[in-house]
Amino acid sequence: MQLRSTVPLGRIAGIRVAAHWSAAVTVGLFTWILATYLRGTAGAGIIWAAAIAGALGLVACLLAHELAHSIVATRNGIHVERIVLWLLGGASELTDEPKDARTDLRVALVGPATSLLLGVLAYGAAAVSSVFSPGGPVTATLVWLATVNVVLAVFNMLPGAPLDGGRVVRAVIWWRSGDRLRAATAAARTGQVLGMTLAGLGSAEIIAFRDFSGLWLILLGWFLYSAANSELTMAGLRHRLGATTIGDVMTTAPRMADAAWTLDQLLRSDLVYTHHHLFPVVDQNGHPYAVLAWADLLRTRAGPHPGLRVADLARPLPPAAIAHSDDLLADVISRIVLRPNLDAVAVTDSTGRLTGLVTATDLALACNRSALGLPARPSTNTP
Numbered sequence: 001m002q003l004r005s006t007v008p009l010g011r012i013a014g015i016r017v018a019a020h021w022s023a024a025v026t027v028g029l030f031t032w033i034l035a036t037y038l039r040g041t042a043g044a045g046i047i048w049a050a051a052i053a054g055a056l057g058l059v060a061c062l063l064a065h066e067l068a069h070s071i072v073a074t075r076n077g078i079h080v081e082r083i084v085l086w087l088l089g090g091a092s093e094l095t096d097e098p099k100d101a102r103t104d105l106r107v108a109l110v111g112p113a114t115s116l117l118l119g120v121l122a123y124g125a126a127a128v129s130s131v132f133s134p135g136g137p138v139t140a141t142l143v144w145l146a147t148v149n150v151v152l153a154v155f156n157m158l159p160g161a162p163l164d165g166g167r168v169v170r171a172v173i174w175w176r177s178g179d180r181l182r183a184a185t186a187a188a189r190t191g192q193v194l195g196m197t198l199a200g201l202g203s204a205e206i207i208a209f210r211d212f213s214g215l216w217l218i219l220l221g222w223f224l225y226s227a228a229n230s231e232l233t234m235a236g237l238r239h240r241l242g243a244t245t246i247g248d249v250m251t252t253a254p255r256m257a258d259a260a261w262t263l264d265q266l267l268r269s270d271l272v273y274t275h276h277h278l279f280p281v282v283d284q285n286g287h288p289y290a291v292l293a294w295a296d297l298l299r300t301r302a303g304p305h306p307g308l309r310v311a312d313l314a315r316p317l318p319p320a321a322i323a324h325s326d327d328l329l330a331d332v333i334s335r336i337v338l339r340p341n342l343d344a345v346a347v348t349d350s351t352g353r354l355t356g357l358v359t360a361t362d363l364a365l366a367c368n369r370s371a372l373g374l375p376a377r378p379s380t381n382t383p
Helices: 023-037 044-075 101-132 137-156 164-177 180-209 214-241 263-268 294-298 329-335 360-371
Strands: 006-012 015-020 080-086 089-094 278-282 288-293 322-324 344-348 354-359
Touching: 015 044, 023 044, 023 080, 023 137, 044 080, 044 089, 044 101, 044 137, 101 137, 101 164, 164 180, 180 214, 214 329, 214 360, 278 344, 278 354, 288 294, 288 344, 329 360, 354 360
Parallel strands: 015 080, 322 344
Antiparallel strands: 006 015, 080 089, 278 288, 344 354
């Protein structure tokens, strides 16, 4: 899952944390739910203050859940791009796949274990609080927070991808059979069934009880089904692409733009005579750090003027869009989505200098040819 339009929140344990705008909806929703739960325990002002604190505390617990995944993944050699908080909780964006079933299992289990531990700690804090303020908003908030964390741990262990329980299913089948494709396919199919089941339960709740909170189950079920369907597609794609690497499909020695150029220099360069739609932007050492498309020149409302520099118009390359020629193509496809004529993957050597470029068209061609049983890239030696 790739979420754009996020706000960076900093780093925790060296891992970038960001929030999508939809996370504000989650905070508002949980504040309202908790305020309703706390009704009658104190005055309105105190109740709303406790509800806001409880909702923010729950978001912190969701972040701790994802941090546990990310920290264990990092310690097992899996690069973590970032953690994003969004409407349905949090997501750890891993740029690599686990190398073996044991690692897959460890990364999957640590998240629910963390939520369960937080639930136990919150129950303990509620027990202490009840001695001083039985039936008060603080005690009730801690009980609510503990209950939600336990429910979160149990729900995440349901056996279907992309939930942690689905990862456990994948790891166990992979461990016992040695067949990663079979394991990923089984986990994704159970995720599809789980998603349809939740959506069906939500629909039944609305029809039978006229309770529109069932919409939440429908939304959750739709998300799980869509994510599981994407994982099933990716599993098949990994199987077809096999050992195809970025180096097999990249354009070598790509035309590039210098960050120090002005717009006037760019328009006078020989780049305008190529058929390319976008160009990697390199610094003075030849290291790619941004990408510039012709469409980017039209972004300013008043129109670009000749004095603008390429560096002012180019868009930064996210870390996931920088690869090495020996990286598996399937791994790169799984971690980034390229928009045609706007985004690209820059390929670098061991010193970080640009050696190649892969566009959305290159990826689509490689996938389509692999699906037909053809080499990912046409041979230059035609009969």
